[in-house]
Amino acid sequence: MAHHLLLISLLAFTCFSISSAFEPSPLQDFCVADITNAALVNGRVCKDPKLVQASDFFFTGLHLPGNTSNSFGSKVTPVNVAQLPGLNTLDISMVRIDYAPWGVNAPHTHPRASEILTVLEGTLYVGFVTSNPENRLIAKTLQKGDVFVFPVGLIHFQRNAGYGNAVAIAALSSQNPGVVSVGNAVFGSNPPIASEVLTKSFQVGKNVVDRLQAQFL
Ligand SMILES: *[C@@H]1O[C@H](CO)[C@@H](O)[C@H](O)[C@H]1NC(C)=O
Numbered sequence: 001m002a003h004h005l006l007l008i009s010l011l012a013f014t015c016f017s018i019s020s021a022f023e024p025s026p027l028q029d030f031c032v033a034d035i036t037n038a039a040l041v042n043g044r045v046c047k048d049p050k051l052v053q054a055s056d057f058f059f060t061g062l063h064l065p066g067n068t069s070n071s072f073g074s075k076v077t078p079v080n081v082a083q084l085p086g087l088n089t090l091d092i093s094m095v096r097i098d099y100a101p102w103g104v105n106a107p108h109t110h111p112r113a114s115e116i117l118t119v120l121e122g123t124l125y126v127g128f129v130t131s132n133p134e135n136r137l138i139a140k141t142l143q144k145g146d147v148f149v150f151p152v153g154l155i156h157f158q159r160n161a162g163y164g165n166a167v168a169i170a171a172l173s174s175q176n177p178g179v180v181s182v183g184n185a186v187f188g189s190n191p192p193i194a195s196e197v198l199t200k201s202f203q204v205g206k207n208v209v210d211r212l213q214a215q216f217l
Helices: 002-021 182-187 195-202 206-216
Strands: 074-079 093-099 104-109 115-121 124-129 137-142 147-150 155-160 166-172
Touching: 074 104, 093 104, 093 155, 104 182, 124 147, 137 147, 182 206, 195 206
Parallel strands: none
Antiparallel strands: 074 093, 093 166, 104 155, 115 147, 115 166, 124 137, 124 155
16 A cells, blocks of 8 residues: 555656646647636636637737847847737747847846747857856857757857848747846846855956946846
8 A cells, every 4th residue: 555655656756747847738729828817827727718819829019120229239029928828838939039230139048948040130140058067159150041949948149240130030949938147147136146156156356246246236
């Protein structure tokens, strides 16, 4: 009996671990997010399928350039489950990224998604870094029509390497990929990470840490 219980809990644990590693496969045609339901589940609660409309599967506006008048000179316009409720449970979403000349989409990672990016206009220098201990930079200059993939979890970036504006569209393998920007996470957290942690971690003086924190806070 005790053996059975142990086996069952082990099985349950294994199944849970597997199913929670990635978004679960749909068990029905769709599960449009019910944005009025505040229940805390993994993802969003389904809207009654009988009440679902075409508008639940629709987003408009991705033809519009994002406003790149900021210190990075880039703007990401997301279309994930927050903008398009029909994406709930479907493991997919997209973004439009606009880049002013020399604009950068600063190093960041998506904890829940791989990303496949295609250049619609301009020239982008893009890359990602492999995990420790190699930390190999895999980078390339892309032209209009070129496609590049950023594997899930790895830190990546893009920079407009041309004289005109650049535009990219990217698809991501999650309804809610999440973004961790390296600078914001390390130097702009709220509350700030103690400077003793950062000075020792980066082997720099407190003045350098203060300077970087001032940039991101
Ligand atoms: C773009 O953003 C800047 C800075 O926030 C703002 O001053 C400007 O009005 C915006 N431009 C447009 C067209 O919205």
